[in-house]
Amino acid sequence: MSNVHLIDHPLVQHKLTLMRRKDASTNTFRTLLHELSSLMAYEVTRDMPVQDIDIETPLETMTGKMIDGKKLVFVSILRAGNGILEGMLNVVPGARVGHVGLYRDPKTLKPVEYYFKMPQEMQARDIVVVDPMLATGNSAIAAVDRLKKLKPKSIKFVCLLTCPEGIAALQKAHPDVDIYTAAIDRQLNEHGYILPGLGDAGDRIFGTK
Ligand code: URA
Numbered sequence: 001m002s003n004v005h006l007i008d009h010p011l012v013q014h015k016l017t018l019m020r021r022k023d024a025s026t027n028t029f030r031t032l033l034h035e036l037s038s039l040m041a042y043e044v045t046r047d048m049p050v051q052d053i054d055i056e057t058p059l060e061t062m063t064g065k066m067i068d069g070k071k072l073v074f075v076s077i078l079r080a081g082n083g084i085l086e087g088m089l090n091v092v093p094g095a096r097v098g099h100v101g102l103y104r105d106p107k108t109l110k111p112v113e114y115y116f117k118m119p120q121e122m123q124a125r126d127i128v129v130v131d132p133m134l135a136t137g138n139s140a141i142a143a144v145d146r147l148k149k150l151k152p153k154s155i156k157f158v159c160l161l162t163c164p165e166g167i168a169a170l171q172k173a174h175p176d177v178d179i180y181t182a183a184i185d186r187q188l189n190e191h192g193y194i195l196p197g198l199g200d201a202g203d204r205i206f207g208t209k
Contacts, residue, residue, distance in 0.1 A: 002171050005180045007043050012036055012182050016160065020198045026207035030083060033132070033205060036160065036182065037087025044128055044158055044180050045092060048072070069094030073119055073152070077102065077131040077143050083205040084130040084158065096125070100143045111142040122150035129155060132201040134162035134181065136192050137169030144174050156180060160201070163187055163194045 015036045019029055050065040075098040076085045089095060101115030119125070127147055134140055140157055147155060157170065158180045165188045167179060185194045193199070203209035 001175050003178045004167055004171075004184070005043060005178060006184065007040055007180060007182050009039065012039050015039075016182050019160075019204075020196070022199070024204075026204065029204045033083045033160070034087040034090070037084040037130075038090045039087075040084075040158060040180060040182065041088045041091035044088075044156060045072070048126075067092075070096060071125055071153075072096070073098050073122070073125045073127050075100060075118070075127055075129045075143065075147065077129065077139055078115065080133065080202040080205060081129075081131045083201065084132060084160070088128070088130060088158075098127075100129075100146065102139050102142055104138070109138075111138050113142070113146065116146060118147075118150065122147075122152045125152050127152045127155045129157045130159075131157075132160040132205075133194060133197075134159040134166035134170060134179065135188055135194050137166045137173070140166075140170050141173040144170075144177055148174075161185055161194055161197060166194075 015032045018024060019032045048067050050067050052063045053066045054061060055064050069092045072092055072095040074085055074088050074095050076082050078099055078101040096119040098118040099115060102111040102113055105112050129143055131140060144155055155177050157177050161183050162181045163185045185197055187195050189195055
């Protein structure tokens, strides 16, 4: 079974609490999400491979270590994933970016893909899928199903918040995909919202409600 990495650093927890408050403005919410995503990026990239690189300091030559950011692809599940994307790119500016657009068919309630754009040569890349809320898990599962067809080296999933139902669903469908989250909340409600949660992440990021 995959690992669930709970990122419980005090700075992450502090910012998340500020974001959850219903009176946080759109600007505050978005700014905090970017800051928090940059902090989460440190944890998600902890095991990234580094290469030895010879350099010259002002005093002598030495061998330093560098990552190859281009091997990493952040895949944003539209539209709320874009809120995390920006913070992640602050930390790994050389990373490539992919986008997946999914909507829920009102009859079947199944996710339907309306957009899918990835960099080339995905077989050589490690993927980090980003979406602020892992709730029912349906979008995450559909996105990972699709990405696995491209045979990437690895896939991780990063969210801000999840709940036991979302973790169980993603782990069942994709036991090889590690989950990174800043909190595991109590439960899903009957409308698929996380409780206590923070409401609709997309609306809060983009001010659409
Ligand atoms: N998506 C959201 O934006 N919020 C939730 O609570 C669940 C899914």
